[in-house]
Amino acid sequence: AQSVAQPEDQVNVAEGNPLTVKCTYSVSGNPYLFWYVQYPNRGLQFLLKYITGDNLVKGSYGFEAEFNKSQTSFHLKKPSALVSDSALYFCAVRDRSSYKLIFGSGTRLLVRP
Amino acid sequence: ETGVTQSPTHLIKTRGQQVTLRCSSQSGHNTVSWYQQALGQGPQFIFQYYREEENGRGNFPPRFSGLQFPNYSSELNVNALELDDSALYLCASSLTSGNTGELFFGEGSRLTVL
Numbered sequence: 715a716q717s718v719a720q721p722e723d724q725v726n727v728a729e730g731n732p733l734t735v736k737c738t739y740s741v742s743g744n745p746y747l748f749w750y751v752q753y754p755n756r757g758l759q760f761l762l763k764y765i766t767g768d769n770l771v772k773g774s775y776g777f778e779a780e781f782n783k784s785q786t787s788f789h790l791k792k793p794s795a796l797v798s799d800s801a802l803y804f805c806a807v808r809d810r811s812s813y814k815l816i817f818g819s820g821t822r823l824l825v826r827p
Numbered sequence: 828e829t830g831v832t833q834s835p836t837h838l839i840k841t842r843g844q845q846v847t848l849r850c851s852s853q854s855g856h857n858t859v860s861w862y863q864q865a866l867g868q869g870p871q872f873i874f875q876y877y878r879e880e881e882n883g884r885g886n887f888p889p890r891f892s893g894l895q896f897p898n899y900s901s902e903l904n905v906n907a908l909e910l911d912d913s914a915l916y917l918c919a920s921s922l923t924s925g926n927t928g929e930l931f932f933g934e935g936s937r938l939t940v941l
Contacts, residue, residue, distance in 0.1 A: 757917055757932035804869055813883045817869030
């Protein structure tokens with residue numbers, strides 16, 4: 715069965731420090747990979763996607779993600795965290811033969827001043 | 828560019844009732860999909876509409892149904908509401924069905940079933 719795992723319910727980091735939010739997936743073939751962010755009482759906002767090519771993908775607000783095919787991972791990273799980055803982050807995958815996104819359970823990022 | 832808009836933003840229903848949620852897709856987008864996000868969980872795919880036809884469905888019972896109109900707006904209808912239907916319902920639009928691009932989400936309709 716296709717699935718996405720975000721092993722950390724919450725990640726805490728100090729402002730200015732690097733952050734990593736982990737994501738692993740179980741999807742056959744070469745899926746499309748996405749990260750979305752959700753602020754309180756808001757919908758999901760797209761951050762970045764991996765389709766093919768370079769394993770390091772750059773996205774919005776200084777975020778980037780590293781695709782690792784052998785480890786089936788797509789970790790979200792940022793070199794220097796901001797307090798305003800505090801939000802709920804979702805990893806999602808889509809099988810190339812399908813149209814639906816499969817989301818992880820989300821990771822809450824808390825950046826302390 | 829007009830984003831995805833959903834209405835109502837909040838509503839309360841009782842078990843057994845029916846509800847209709849509405850979505851206007853982003854300008855130029857012809858595909859609409861609906862997701863259910865229960866509290867503390869990631870969104871779950873309900874179904875997708877393209878050119879007024881349902882062209883994909885997740886693991887939801889038939890009492891979840893939808894429509895897409897010629898202007899690409901959409902409705903989600905849920906009959907015989909159950910307590911477990913309480914969730915945030917998200918509408919998302921995209922340019923074409925099955926493309927590689929991202930989905931653009933609305934801010935959701937929060938449904939509470941008592």
